[in-house]
Amino acid sequence: DAGVTQSPTHLIKTRGQQVTLRCSPKSGHDTVSWYQQALGQGPQFIFQYYEEEERQRGNFPDRFSGHQFPNYSSELNVNALLLGDSALYLCASGSTGNYGYTFGSGTRLTVV
Amino acid sequence: SQQGEEDPQALSIQEGENATMNCSYKTSINNLQWYRQNSGRGLVHLILIRSNEREKHSGRLRVTLDTSKKSSSLLITASRAADTASYFCATAYSGNTPLVFGKGTRLSVIA
Numbered sequence: 001d002a003g004v005t006q007s008p009t010h011l012i013k014t015r016g017q018q019v020t021l022r023c024s025p026k027s028g029h030d031t032v033s034w035y036q037q038a039l040g041q042g043p044q045f046i047f048q049y050y051e052e053e054e055r056q057r058g059n060f061p062d063r064f065s066g067h068q069f070p071n072y073s074s075e076l077n078v079n080a081l082l083l084g085d086s087a088l089y090l091c092a093s094g095s096t097g098n099y100g101y102t103f104g105s106g107t108r109l110t111v112v
Numbered sequence: 113s114q115q116g117e118e119d120p121q122a123l124s125i126q127e128g129e130n131a132t133m134n135c136s137y138k139t140s141i142n143n144l145q146w147y148r149q150n151s152g153r154g155l156v157h158l159i160l161i162r163s164n165e166r167e168k169h170s171g172r173l174r175v176t177l178d179t180s181k182k183s184s185s186l187l188i189t190a191s192r193a194a195d196t197a198s199y200f201c202a203t204a205y206s207g208n209t210p211l212v213f214g215k216g217t218r219l220s221v222i223a
Contacts, residue, residue, distance in 0.1 A: 004154075033210055033211075035213075037152075039152075040215075041215055042200050042214050042215045043155070043200075043211075043213045044213075045210040045211065045212065048210055056210055058210065088152060090154065090155065092155075099142070099143050099145075100145065100160050101145075101157065102157065103154045103155040103156070103157075104154050105153050106152075106153060106154050108152075
């Protein structure tokens with residue numbers, strides 16, 4: 001049973017560029033959430049998708065956007081990258097009615 | 113913003129000893145969850161405790177929840193070197209709402 005799959009695992013981008021991160025949820029899960037984790041910090045909630053719509057959003061600027069596809073997979077897009085966007089980006093999937101989440105291994109984004 | 117605050121920030125113990133980590137939070141919750149993270153990789157769900165529960169066990173893990181004090185503790189008994197990781201508490205104010213994480217406790221278990 002595949003868990004949550006994220007790609008790529010590592011990424012280096014230049015300031016001002018755009019990046020797309022991808023996530024495939026665990027089989028049977030229908031919600032996808034994205035988190036940003038800076039070094040030495042806990043994960044911070046970015047947004048959550050359900051039924052292809054953004055349902056909740058954390059305190060992140062509009063440069064952060066996302067999408068959920070009919071097969072429940074999701075993308076996180078970040079425009080106009082800043083050095084401060086360097087972090088581990090985690091995708092978590094869940095199913096409505098169940099409160100535990102399954103996390104992927106993350107994408108390590110470095111902005112130079 | 114982070115709701116949970118874990119204490120201590122770092123903990124170093126010998127193999128076989130028990131490890132206790134504490135978490136405090138600020139607002140009413142539906143449930144509280146503990147996660148483990150190895151070397152900055154993905155989070156592994158350990159245990160979930162609902163607001164109407166006071167204690168839960170899973171293997172060598174024991175979690176308590178005191179909603180009157182807005183605090184929780186995670187006890188790992190008979191620790192092993194493989195338990196070395198960062199441990200995070202996360203709260204949800206209702207069922208499927210996003211998790212709010214603390215900064216974590218870094219546990220080192222020395223063989």
